[in-house]
Amino acid sequence: MAGILQLLRDRQPRTRAELAQMTGLARSTVAARMEVLLASGLVSPLGEALSTGGRPPTVFAFNPSSRIIAAVDVGATHVRVAITDLASTIIVDRLETISIEDGPEAVLTNVAGITQELIAQSGRQLSELAGVGVGLPSPVDHATGRPMNPPIMPGWDGADVAGFLTGLMGGAPVLVDNDVNLMALGEHRTEFPDIDHLLFVKVATGIGAGVIIDGAIRRGAQGAAGDLGHIAVPGGRPVICRCGNTGCLEALASGRAIAAELTALGSPASSSGDVVALVRSADVRASQLLREAGRDLGRVLATCVSMLNPSVIVIGGQMAEAGEHLLAGIREVVYGRSLPLATQHLRIVTSRTMGHAGVLGGSTMVADHVLSREGLSSLI
Amino acid sequence: MAGILQLLRDRQPRTRAELAQMTGLARSTVAARMEVLLASGLVSPLGEALSTGGRPPTVFAFNPSSRIIAAVDVGATHVRVAITDLASTIIVDRLETISIEDGPEAVLTNVAGITQELIAQSGRQLSELAGVGVGLPSPVDHATGRPMNPPIMPGWDGADVAGFLTGLMGGAPVLVDNDVNLMALGEHRTEFPDIDHLLFVKVATGIGAGVIIDGAIRRGAQGAAGDLGHIAVPGGRPVICRCGNTGCLEALASGRAIAAELTALGSPASSSGDVVALVRSADVRASQLLREAGRDLGRVLATCVSMLNPSVIVIGGQMAEAGEHLLAGIREVVYGRSLPLATQHLRIVTSRTMGHAGVLGGSTMVADHVLSREGLSSLI
Numbered sequence: 147m148a149g150i151l152q153l154l155r156d157r158q159p160r161t162r163a164e165l166a167q168m169t170g171l172a173r174s175t176v177a178a179r180m181e182v183l184l185a186s187g188l189v190s191p192l193g194e195a196l197s198t199g200g201r202p203p204t205v206f207a208f209n210p211s212s213r214i215i216a217a218v219d220v221g222a223t224h225v226r227v228a229i230t231d232l233a234s235t236i237i238v239d240r241l242e243t244i245s246i247e248d249g250p251e252a253v254l255t256n257v258a259g260i261t262q263e264l265i266a267q268s269g270r271q272l273s274e275l276a277g278v279g280v281g282l283p284s285p286v287d288h289a290t291g292r293p294m295n296p297p298i299m300p301g302w303d304g305a306d307v308a309g310f311l312t313g314l315m316g317g318a319p320v321l322v323d324n325d326v327n328l329m330a331l332g333e334h335r336t337e338f339p340d341i342d343h344l345l346f347v348k349v350a351t352g353i354g355a356g357v358i359i360d361g362a363i364r365r366g367a368q369g370a371a372g373d374l375g376h377i378a379v380p381g382g383r384p385v386i387c388r389c390g391n392t393g394c395l396e397a398l399a400s401g402r403a404i405a406a407e408l409t410a411l412g413s414p415a416s417s418s419g420d421v422v423a424l425v426r427s428a429d430v431r432a433s434q435l436l437r438e439a440g441r442d443l444g445r446v447l448a449t450c451v452s453m454l455n456p457s458v459i460v461i462g463g464q465m466a467e468a469g470e471h472l473l474a475g476i477r478e479v480v481y482g483r484s485l486p487l488a489t490q491h492l493r494i495v496t497s498r499t500m501g502h503a504g505v506l507g508g509s510t511m512v513a514d515h516v517l518s519r520e521g522l523s524s525l526i
Numbered sequence: 527m528a529g530i531l532q533l534l535r536d537r538q539p540r541t542r543a544e545l546a547q548m549t550g551l552a553r554s555t556v557a558a559r560m561e562v563l564l565a566s567g568l569v570s571p572l573g574e575a576l577s578t579g580g581r582p583p584t585v586f587a588f589n590p591s592s593r594i595i596a597a598v599d600v601g602a603t604h605v606r607v608a609i610t611d612l613a614s615t616i617i618v619d620r621l622e623t624i625s626i627e628d629g630p631e632a633v634l635t636n637v638a639g640i641t642q643e644l645i646a647q648s649g650r651q652l653s654e655l656a657g658v659g660v661g662l663p664s665p666v667d668h669a670t671g672r673p674m675n676p677p678i679m680p681g682w683d684g685a686d687v688a689g690f691l692t693g694l695m696g697g698a699p700v701l702v703d704n705d706v707n708l709m710a711l712g713e714h715r716t717e718f719p720d721i722d723h724l725l726f727v728k729v730a731t732g733i734g735a736g737v738i739i740d741g742a743i744r745r746g747a748q749g750a751a752g753d754l755g756h757i758a759v760p761g762g763r764p765v766i767c768r769c770g771n772t773g774c775l776e777a778l779a780s781g782r783a784i785a786a787e788l789t790a791l792g793s794p795a796s797s798s799g800d801v802v803a804l805v806r807s808a809d810v811r812a813s814q815l816l817r818e819a820g821r822d823l824g825r826v827l828a829t830c831v832s833m834l835n836p837s838v839i840v841i842g843g844q845m846a847e848a849g850e851h852l853l854a855g856i857r858e859v860v861y862g863r864s865l866p867l868a869t870q871h872l873r874i875v876t877s878r879t880m881g882h883a884g885v886l887g888g889s890t891m892v893a894d895h896v897l898s899r900e901g902l903s904s905l906i
Binding site for chain 2: 355377456
């Protein structure tokens with residue numbers, strides 16, 4: 147069943163005979179499975195194919211609007227919730243202010259309420275919900291969906307996020323991952339589906355990366371891969387970081403660090419948003435600091451390029467909205483520092499999905515799961 | 527066919543009925559395929575299983591000694607050639623002096639001669655050769671087996687290593703990869719088969735790494751992944767590197783760099799081997815320099831740990847033979863610098879296969895290929 151569905155997910159309509167040929171299954175098996183898929187609504191008849199004679203065969207297509215997915219991108223101060231179809235096309239979405247420090251029960255109850263409002267707003271039912279994908283600003287044990295050692299999230303360590311949210315959402319499956327992993331997945335699947343090696347770097351209050359290698363997210367042994375924020379910057383200034391070490395990337399190049407420097411220089415700023423606003427208002431110091439932050443990011447990313455040889459580095463997060471200064475600093479150092487073989491085809495770009503990479507990734511994670519052999523039983 | 531063979535590669539003998547059950551194939555299909563595998567010698571009958579009544583069924587086992595593999599680990603100044611069975615057990619091996627600067631035709635003709643001598647010495651025939659696995663100290667385009675932009679190998683850029691060697695070795699398939707990728711594969715499969723995330727770092731005249739993520743070698747977009755040697759060391763001394771940049775890891779911590787420093791300090795050394803000999807003779811300066819080289823390696827590896835979250839880092843190459851000083855320096859910095867989540871289960875060890883990781887990896891690469899669905903036709 148999942149095999150047929152995976153073929154149809156490419157949006158190309160096919161006849162039963164084509165599906166039998168492509169899967170290697172007997173025609174009778176394909177016919178029986180198609181009955182189930184048609185009854186579930188996941189596949190729809192789409193008219194008739196051209197025929198060489200006799201009655202023209204019916205063509206069938208995947209029907210992404212047959213179910214909905216809720217995607218939740220939780221940040222320290224904001225949450226974005228989106229309702230999408232099974233092809234991760236956003237139907238409706240909303241950005242709300244929260245405080246992650248309120249703990250998992252308060253935040254997730256709030257998230258569940260927003261989700262139910264958005265489902266109603268999109269004219270759909272909770273019973274049509276295929277699953278919920280959640281990104282958290284923390285390392286996550288992907289198998290259990292529990293945050294591990296979150297640095298900024300009191301009360302969240304080891305919390306059963308998936309179990310609690312499932313209870314609030316009518317029993318729909320809930321999958322949880324690190325927020326930047328989901329941003330990488332969302333950007334990759336939406337904008338760079340043919341690229342096998344991609345790094346997504348989120349530059350906001352903190353700094354983190356999602357690592358796509360050979361086409362899949364790589365989480366590492368404890369789910370901690372991509373933890374760029376506390377890497378020592380080669381040649382970086384010896385600024386003390388809140389982690390206790392000195393010269394960490396986050397202490398030099400994060401939105402928090404730049405805001406603090408601007409404040410000290412007489413241009414008050416308390417957030418990444420303030421930094422972006424100052425750059426847009428042509429504050430020269432803000433632009434200079436942003437370019438230098440780009441160079442510090444570049445010093446660390448040059449190491450990642452040598453180690454992983456990616457084709458694309460995507461810069462996302464709120465600081466990426468500040469224009470070309472950050473990117474110029476990154477490019478200057480990466481292209482100057484890395485070996486030619488690794489950079490001759492390397493592209494360094496800003497996120498094309500901007501604030502939506504996280505919810506696109508959350509939706510993609512759920513669609514991949516519920517349309518797979520293991521997950522399909524929850525839909526049929 | 528390959529499915530049955532993959533099951534039997536775990537060395538557990540099985541009956542036809544067990545194989546039918548495990549593969550889901552019809553008993554008649556299994557029986558027909560077993561005939562072909564028995565005729566090829568790749569599988570052998572191993573006596574009779576216990577039976578619940580009637581004639582006891584025959585059990586069958588993979589027969590790794592039915593073919594041989596030649597594994598070739600080419601370095602700048604030495605080549606190691608090994609003859610192994612299909613389970614990568616070394617039958618005979620030899621280390622010979624070469625000069626990579628003689629170019630591909632001279633070096634590979636020499637390699638082919640050594641290989642044929644070793645095949646004769648092990649009492650086997652060229653016709654029993656399943657394939658040849660070659661490691662080169664260069665980035666390699668894995669699909670075509672050609673070295674790309676090799677920094678120290680005049681005449682090798684784009685050379686058809688696989689095609690040339692196949693011609694000298696009776697048409698046996700030849701697979702080529704970067705030498706450190708093969709060391710990582712050999713160490714992983716032989717000593718850490720249950721570990722999914724492993725870095726193998728070769729510290730010798732130069733420095734490079736092989737990257738195992740989610741159980742497989744990751745080569746990156748151009749096959750250049752693991753190129754550690756020219757990464758800028760955070761907090762490293764601004765020594766000028768032969769690549770033109772300053773502060774590269776190789777300029778600080780390679781065998782060549784340490785030998786040059788020892789010479790300048792009055793302890794003449796011209797190679798990694800000389801450095802190892804000085805450490806073993808209790809030369810205090812050599813030990814101190816080796817520990818500081820370990821710290822420089824640790825500064826770069828701490829970044830790799832944050833980025834990739836491996837479970838095991840294996841230190842190999844000739845400098846790893848100098849004892850605990852190098853490892854102590856690496857551990858000191860990595861455990862001090864990385865975040866607790868990424869290091870709580872991290873092991874940093876010296877290679878257990880020592881000089882043989884490369885040939886073990888070359889043999890494993892060939893066995894994986896010729897026993898796979900795509901490669902099996904060359905054996906049967």
